[in-house]
Amino acid sequence: MPMHYAFSDAAVLAAGAWGAIRLWPHGHRLAALGMAGFSLAAAIGVIRFGSGEVESFAALHTTASQVLGLAGSAALVGCLSIDSTTGRAAGAFAAAVVTATVIHRFAPLLMAPLVVGAITAGVLLGTWRAARRKQQWFVPLGFAILLVDMLLVRRNPMLGADVAWHGYHLLIALGLLLIARGIEGEARSI
Numbered sequence: 001m002p003m004h005y006a007f008s009d010a011a012v013l014a015a016g017a018w019g020a021i022r023l024w025p026h027g028h029r030l031a032a033l034g035m036a037g038f039s040l041a042a043a044i045g046v047i048r049f050g051s052g053e054v055e056s057f058a059a060l061h062t063t064a065s066q067v068l069g070l071a072g073s074a075a076l077v078g079c080l081s082i083d084s085t086t087g088r089a090a091g092a093f094a095a096a097v098v099t100a101t102v103i104h105r106f107a108p109l110l111m112a113p114l115v116v117g118a119i120t121a122g123v124l125l126g127t128w129r130a131a132r133r134k135q136q137w138f139v140p141l142g143f144a145i146l147l148v149d150m151l152l153v154r155r156n157p158m159l160g161a162d163v164a165w166h167g168y169h170l171l172i173a174l175g176l177l178l179i180a181r182g183i184e185g186e187a188r189s190i
Helices: 005-026 029-050 058-081 089-106 108-133 138-153 161-189
Strands: none
Touching: 005 029, 005 161, 029 058, 029 089, 029 161, 058 089, 058 108, 058 138, 058 161, 089 108, 108 138, 108 161, 138 161
Protein backbone atom coordinates (compact mmCIF):
# COMPACT_ATOMS: atom_id res chain seq x y z
CA MET A 1 0.00 0.00 0.00
CA PRO A 2 1.49 3.32 -1.04
CA MET A 3 2.53 6.14 1.27
CA HIS A 4 -0.17 8.49 -0.08
CA TYR A 5 -2.74 6.50 1.91
CA ALA A 6 -1.48 8.44 4.95
CA PHE A 7 -2.95 11.68 3.59
CA SER A 8 -6.59 10.66 3.82
CA ASP A 9 -5.99 9.10 7.24
CA ALA A 10 -4.50 12.48 8.22
CA ALA A 11 -7.78 14.14 7.20
CA VAL A 12 -9.69 11.87 9.60
CA LEU A 13 -7.08 12.53 12.30
CA ALA A 14 -7.47 16.30 11.85
CA ALA A 15 -11.29 16.22 11.69
CA GLY A 16 -11.57 14.03 14.79
CA ALA A 17 -9.08 16.14 16.72
CA TRP A 18 -10.84 19.37 15.69
CA GLY A 19 -14.18 17.90 16.75
CA ALA A 20 -12.85 16.74 20.11
CA ILE A 21 -11.20 20.09 20.81
CA ARG A 22 -14.35 22.01 19.86
CA LEU A 23 -16.78 19.80 21.79
CA TRP A 24 -14.91 19.25 25.06
CA PRO A 25 -15.14 22.86 26.33
CA HIS A 26 -18.87 22.93 25.57
CA GLY A 27 -19.39 19.97 27.89
CA HIS A 28 -20.06 17.37 25.20
CA ARG A 29 -17.52 14.97 26.69
CA LEU A 30 -18.96 11.76 25.20
CA ALA A 31 -19.01 13.21 21.68
CA ALA A 32 -15.48 14.57 22.16
CA LEU A 33 -14.24 11.13 23.22
CA GLY A 34 -15.97 9.54 20.23
CA MET A 35 -14.21 12.01 17.93
CA ALA A 36 -10.91 11.29 19.68
CA GLY A 37 -11.43 7.56 19.05
CA PHE A 38 -11.70 8.16 15.30
CA SER A 39 -8.64 10.39 15.54
CA LEU A 40 -6.56 7.77 17.34
CA ALA A 41 -7.35 5.08 14.78
CA ALA A 42 -6.43 7.49 11.98
CA ALA A 43 -3.18 8.45 13.75
CA ILE A 44 -2.16 4.80 13.67
CA GLY A 45 -2.90 4.82 9.93
CA VAL A 46 -0.79 7.93 9.40
CA ILE A 47 2.11 6.25 11.23
CA ARG A 48 1.53 2.99 9.36
CA PHE A 49 1.68 4.50 5.88
CA GLY A 50 3.91 7.47 6.63
CA SER A 51 6.64 5.32 8.13
CA GLY A 52 6.54 2.75 5.35
CA GLU A 53 5.92 0.03 7.95
CA VAL A 54 2.67 -0.96 6.27
CA GLU A 55 2.68 -4.63 7.24
CA SER A 56 4.08 -4.07 10.74
CA PHE A 57 1.13 -1.85 11.70
CA ALA A 58 -1.54 -3.56 9.59
CA ALA A 59 -3.19 -5.61 12.34
CA LEU A 60 -3.06 -2.78 14.87
CA HIS A 61 -4.49 -0.27 12.39
CA THR A 62 -7.29 -2.61 11.29
CA THR A 63 -8.24 -3.52 14.85
CA ALA A 64 -8.09 0.08 16.09
CA SER A 65 -10.16 1.30 13.13
CA GLN A 66 -12.86 -1.28 13.70
CA VAL A 67 -13.00 -1.08 17.49
CA LEU A 68 -12.67 2.70 17.77
CA GLY A 69 -14.96 3.22 14.76
CA LEU A 70 -17.73 1.26 16.48
CA ALA A 71 -17.08 2.81 19.90
CA GLY A 72 -16.80 6.28 18.38
CA SER A 73 -20.02 5.87 16.42
CA ALA A 74 -21.80 4.62 19.54
CA ALA A 75 -20.45 7.56 21.55
CA LEU A 76 -21.62 10.08 18.95
CA VAL A 77 -25.09 8.54 18.87
CA GLY A 78 -25.08 8.26 22.66
CA CYS A 79 -24.42 11.96 23.08
CA LEU A 80 -27.61 12.63 21.13
CA SER A 81 -29.72 10.43 23.35
CA ILE A 82 -28.31 11.02 26.84
CA ASP A 83 -26.95 13.93 28.82
CA SER A 84 -23.29 13.62 27.88
CA THR A 85 -22.28 16.63 29.94
CA THR A 86 -22.13 14.58 33.12
CA GLY A 87 -18.96 13.11 34.54
CA ARG A 88 -19.95 9.67 33.27
CA ALA A 89 -18.78 10.27 29.69
CA ALA A 90 -15.37 8.67 30.19
CA GLY A 91 -16.92 5.57 31.73
CA ALA A 92 -19.50 5.33 28.96
CA PHE A 93 -16.82 5.61 26.28
CA ALA A 94 -14.62 3.06 28.06
CA ALA A 95 -17.59 0.67 28.17
CA ALA A 96 -18.16 1.22 24.43
CA VAL A 97 -14.49 0.45 23.70
CA VAL A 98 -14.54 -2.70 25.85
CA THR A 99 -17.79 -3.87 24.25
CA ALA A 100 -16.47 -3.21 20.75
CA THR A 101 -13.24 -5.05 21.61
CA VAL A 102 -15.15 -8.09 22.85
CA ILE A 103 -17.33 -8.10 19.72
CA HIS A 104 -14.24 -7.72 17.52
CA ARG A 105 -12.59 -10.66 19.27
CA PHE A 106 -15.53 -13.07 19.47
CA ALA A 107 -17.95 -12.00 16.72
CA PRO A 108 -15.95 -9.99 14.16
CA LEU A 109 -18.58 -10.42 11.46
CA LEU A 110 -20.93 -8.26 13.54
CA MET A 111 -18.63 -5.23 13.49
CA ALA A 112 -19.70 -3.71 10.15
CA PRO A 113 -23.45 -4.30 10.69
CA LEU A 114 -23.22 -2.76 14.17
CA VAL A 115 -21.41 0.31 12.81
CA VAL A 116 -24.07 0.67 10.10
CA GLY A 117 -26.76 0.28 12.78
CA ALA A 118 -25.17 2.94 14.99
CA ILE A 119 -24.79 5.35 12.07
CA THR A 120 -28.39 4.72 10.99
CA ALA A 121 -29.49 5.48 14.55
CA GLY A 122 -27.48 8.71 14.30
CA VAL A 123 -29.30 9.69 11.10
CA LEU A 124 -32.70 8.98 12.64
CA LEU A 125 -32.03 10.51 16.06
CA GLY A 126 -30.25 13.50 14.54
CA THR A 127 -33.16 14.11 12.15
CA TRP A 128 -35.70 13.83 14.97
CA ARG A 129 -33.75 16.25 17.17
CA ALA A 130 -33.19 18.75 14.34
CA ALA A 131 -36.87 18.74 13.37
CA ARG A 132 -38.12 18.84 16.95
CA ARG A 133 -35.81 21.63 18.09
CA LYS A 134 -35.86 23.51 14.79
CA GLN A 135 -32.07 23.43 14.67
CA GLN A 136 -29.52 23.12 11.94
CA TRP A 137 -29.23 19.82 10.10
CA PHE A 138 -25.47 19.34 10.42
CA VAL A 139 -25.73 16.27 12.68
CA PRO A 140 -28.11 14.16 10.55
CA LEU A 141 -26.29 15.24 7.39
CA GLY A 142 -22.96 14.15 8.87
CA PHE A 143 -24.38 10.77 9.87
CA ALA A 144 -26.02 10.39 6.43
CA ILE A 145 -22.64 10.96 4.78
CA LEU A 146 -21.10 8.31 7.04
CA LEU A 147 -23.92 5.89 6.15
CA VAL A 148 -23.55 6.39 2.39
CA ASP A 149 -19.80 6.08 2.85
CA MET A 150 -20.08 2.74 4.68
CA LEU A 151 -22.59 1.29 2.24
CA LEU A 152 -21.39 2.60 -1.13
CA VAL A 153 -17.77 3.75 -0.94
CA ARG A 154 -15.97 1.49 1.53
CA ARG A 155 -14.17 -1.25 -0.41
CA ASN A 156 -16.22 -0.59 -3.56
CA PRO A 157 -14.47 -2.59 -6.32
CA MET A 158 -15.88 -0.31 -9.03
CA LEU A 159 -13.94 2.64 -7.61
CA GLY A 160 -10.57 0.92 -7.46
CA ALA A 161 -8.52 0.49 -4.30
CA ASP A 162 -6.96 3.97 -4.18
CA VAL A 163 -10.14 5.94 -4.92
CA ALA A 164 -12.19 3.80 -2.51
CA TRP A 165 -9.59 4.26 0.25
CA HIS A 166 -9.29 8.02 -0.13
CA GLY A 167 -13.00 8.57 -0.77
CA TYR A 168 -13.93 6.52 2.29
CA HIS A 169 -11.58 8.39 4.61
CA LEU A 170 -12.33 11.85 3.22
CA LEU A 171 -16.06 11.24 3.65
CA ILE A 172 -15.46 10.10 7.24
CA ALA A 173 -13.59 13.36 7.85
CA LEU A 174 -16.43 15.39 6.30
CA GLY A 175 -19.05 13.50 8.32
CA LEU A 176 -17.14 14.06 11.57
CA LEU A 177 -16.75 17.78 10.84
CA LEU A 178 -20.48 18.18 10.21
CA ILE A 179 -21.45 16.18 13.30
CA ALA A 180 -19.05 18.16 15.49
CA ARG A 181 -20.33 21.45 14.07
CA GLY A 182 -23.91 20.40 14.68
CA ILE A 183 -23.35 19.27 18.26
CA GLU A 184 -21.31 22.39 18.99
CA GLY A 185 -24.15 24.50 17.54
CA GLU A 186 -26.65 22.74 19.81
CA ALA A 187 -24.46 23.52 22.80
CA ARG A 188 -24.46 27.21 21.92
CA SER A 189 -28.21 27.39 21.36
CA ILE A 190 -29.24 25.71 24.61
